[in-house]
Amino acid sequence: xxxxxxxxxxxxxxxxxxxxxxxxxxxxxxxxxxxxxxxxxxxxxxxxxxxxxxxxxxxxxxxxxxxxxxxxxxxxxxxxxxxxxxxxxxxxxxxxxxxxxxxxxxxxxxxxxxxxxxxxxxxxxxxxxxxxxxxxxxxxxxxxxxxxxxxxxxxxxxxxxxxxxxxxxxxxxxxxxxxxxxxxxxxxxxxxxxxxxxxxxxxxxxxxxxxxxxxxxxxxxxxxxx
Amino acid sequence: xxxxxxxxxxxxxxxxxxxxxxxxxxxxxxxxxxxxxxxxxxxxxxxxxxxxxxxxxxxxxxxxxxxxxxxxxxxxxxxxxxxxxxxxxxxxxxxxxxxxxxxxxxxxxxxxxxxxxxxxxxxxxxxxxxxxxxxxxxxxxxxxxxxxxxxxxxxxxxxxxxxxxxxxxxxxxxxxxxxxxxxxxxxxxxxxxxxxxxxxxxxxxxxxxxxxxxxxxxxxxxxxxxxxxxxxxxxxxxxxxxxxxxxxxxxxxxxxxxxxxxxxxxxxxxxxxxxxxxxxxxxxxxxxxxxxxxxxxxxxxxxxxxxxxxxxxxxxxxxxxxxx
Numbered sequence: 001x002x003x004x005x006x007x008x009x010x011x012x013x014x015x016x017x018x019x020x021x022x023x024x025x026x027x028x029x030x031x032x033x034x035x036x037x038x039x040x041x042x043x044x045x046x047x048x049x050x051x052x053x054x055x056x057x058x059x060x061x062x063x064x065x066x067x068x069x070x071x072x073x074x075x076x077x078x079x080x081x082x083x084x085x086x087x088x089x090x091x092x093x094x095x096x097x098x099x100x101x102x103x104x105x106x107x108x109x110x111x112x113x114x115x116x117x118x119x120x121x122x123x124x125x126x127x128x129x130x131x132x133x134x135x136x137x138x139x140x141x142x143x144x145x146x147x148x149x150x151x152x153x154x155x156x157x158x159x160x161x162x163x164x165x166x167x168x169x170x171x172x173x174x175x176x177x178x179x180x181x182x183x184x185x186x187x188x189x190x191x192x193x194x195x196x197x198x199x200x201x202x203x204x205x206x207x208x209x210x211x212x213x214x215x216x217x218x219x220x221x222x223x224x225x226x
Numbered sequence: 227x228x229x230x231x232x233x234x235x236x237x238x239x240x241x242x243x244x245x246x247x248x249x250x251x252x253x254x255x256x257x258x259x260x261x262x263x264x265x266x267x268x269x270x271x272x273x274x275x276x277x278x279x280x281x282x283x284x285x286x287x288x289x290x291x292x293x294x295x296x297x298x299x300x301x302x303x304x305x306x307x308x309x310x311x312x313x314x315x316x317x318x319x320x321x322x323x324x325x326x327x328x329x330x331x332x333x334x335x336x337x338x339x340x341x342x343x344x345x346x347x348x349x350x351x352x353x354x355x356x357x358x359x360x361x362x363x364x365x366x367x368x369x370x371x372x373x374x375x376x377x378x379x380x381x382x383x384x385x386x387x388x389x390x391x392x393x394x395x396x397x398x399x400x401x402x403x404x405x406x407x408x409x410x411x412x413x414x415x416x417x418x419x420x421x422x423x424x425x426x427x428x429x430x431x432x433x434x435x436x437x438x439x440x441x442x443x444x445x446x447x448x449x450x451x452x453x454x455x456x457x458x459x460x461x462x463x464x465x466x467x468x469x470x471x472x473x474x475x476x477x478x479x480x481x482x483x484x485x486x487x488x489x490x491x492x493x494x495x496x497x498x499x500x501x502x503x504x505x506x507x508x509x510x511x512x513x514x515x516x517x518x519x520x521x522x523x524x525x526x527x528x529x530x531x532x533x534x535x536x537x538x539x540x541x542x543x544x545x546x547x548x549x550x
Contacts (some may be wrong), residue, residue: 171332174370
């Protein structure tokens with residue numbers, strides 16, 4: 001806590017290192033439920049990001065006024081305010097999207113990504129950092145939902161963002177737009193990404209180890225020769 | 227089944243250490259696998275006899291893609307390529323035999339790739355998979371291409387009355403019962419390998435006699451179907467009778483070749499009875515009350531999930547340990 005990380009890192013950590021979906025495995029409910037198409041995923045992530053950024057900002061501002069016994073309840077009230085705004089705006093401006101996302105917009109209130117960031121970050125940091133953190137997490141959430149929705153949309157209905165990308169000869173895999181497809185795609189993506197990370201980490205460790213091994217040994221050898 | 231140990235023959239004087247139980251099987255994994263392949267030959271023949279030569283192409287496609295996928299994944303993961311053990315051949319054969327006649331080759335290949343990649347290799351390969359790989363592939367095909375997988379072709383010499391769909395679907399949706407003798411010889415609609423009870427029994431009995439398949443599992447499944455299916459039939463005569471349950475659909479095929487898969491079935495005798503009875507209970511419930519005409523695939527996959535639990539609770543007490 002003492003050592004402050006740079007502001008840009010505060011934003012960037014949500015993209016990958018602490019990606020809410022792939023690393024923290026939070027917010028699984030909207031992640032799995034609404035990503036039948038890339039558009040749905042993006043809309044869901046935008047709505048969540050809006051709520052996340054504004055509640056992080058407000059909560060960070062009043063973090064010292066909230067008694068810790070009632071902090072969760074206070075967070076929920078603040079989050080619910082912004083969720084209501086999103087819900088009403090979407091119903092008025094994008095009725096189709098609002099219908100497609102259904103109950104998952106009001107359910108942003110209990111999205112654990114949002115509550116988690118308030119408890120873990122906004123309640124302990126200043127408003128600027130909290131907003132950057134929220135933006136980063138929101139972007140990370142968007143990356144995950146858009147890629148998941150994109151893959152499922154391409155294979156499950158031959159389209160991407162509503163435009164046909166695969167030829168008619170390709171029989172769409174119905175399973176991809178069913179719940180099972182969400183679990184399959186998410187699991188495979190997570191496994192694949194983690195294996196990449198794991199491989200890079202192992203290579204780095206090996207390099208560090210090799211360097212450490214070499215230095216004392218080399219020194220010893222030099223000592224003997226000298 | 228814990229008696230199947232895969233160990234390389236010791237070369238020279240090296241000391242071979244392995245965990246207990248130190249039981250030896252008469253056969254190696256490889257031999258067992260090729261026995262199963264041999265036992266499936268009658269089913270392949272019956273598929274060709276009833277549905278035409280094209281079915282051989284379907285089965286071959288399934289096998290080629292299953293073996294190819296396993297070899298590809300193992301070499302990509304820099305693991306020893308073990309396709310010669312025959313387990314991928316079996317998965318391919320089984321998948322090829324549980325798709326409907328004249329099934330698209332593209333879908334068959336996809337199902338094979340899915341079976342091996344998701345059903346088996348993701349878990350770590352042979353011996354580590356929780357679910358029967360061929361059934362995982364079939365479940366994927368069912369969910370991905372629901373229309374293609376339920377499009378049945380009439381066998382060559384079928385009578386019109388039973389040619390519309392599978393006997394189970396005919397009974398469920400059209401209330402048309404199918405006689406026992408066409409079910410027994412296999413002159414009905416259905417998946418490639420499952421229609422002929424004779425062919426299935428030929429291969430199945432071979433497996434039971436050689437001990438490759440444990441008799442307890444098919445015995446438990448048949449007992450279960452007679453008890454649960456018969457019980458429901460006594461309560462409500464409109465429900466299919468237990469003999470129909472036994473011979474219709476994929477029950478026999480699954481009892482002989484699917485449920486007896488060593489990797490995904492329990493290791494203890496008591497466990498096998500629980501497992502087999504559980505499959506039958508779920509199967510009868512799906513067939514009688516479910517929305518689907520056939521439930522063998524889901525009932526086995528469902529019970530596969532319980533196998534680790536069954537193994538744990540039916541563990542024999544260590545000899546000499548105090549009374550529980």
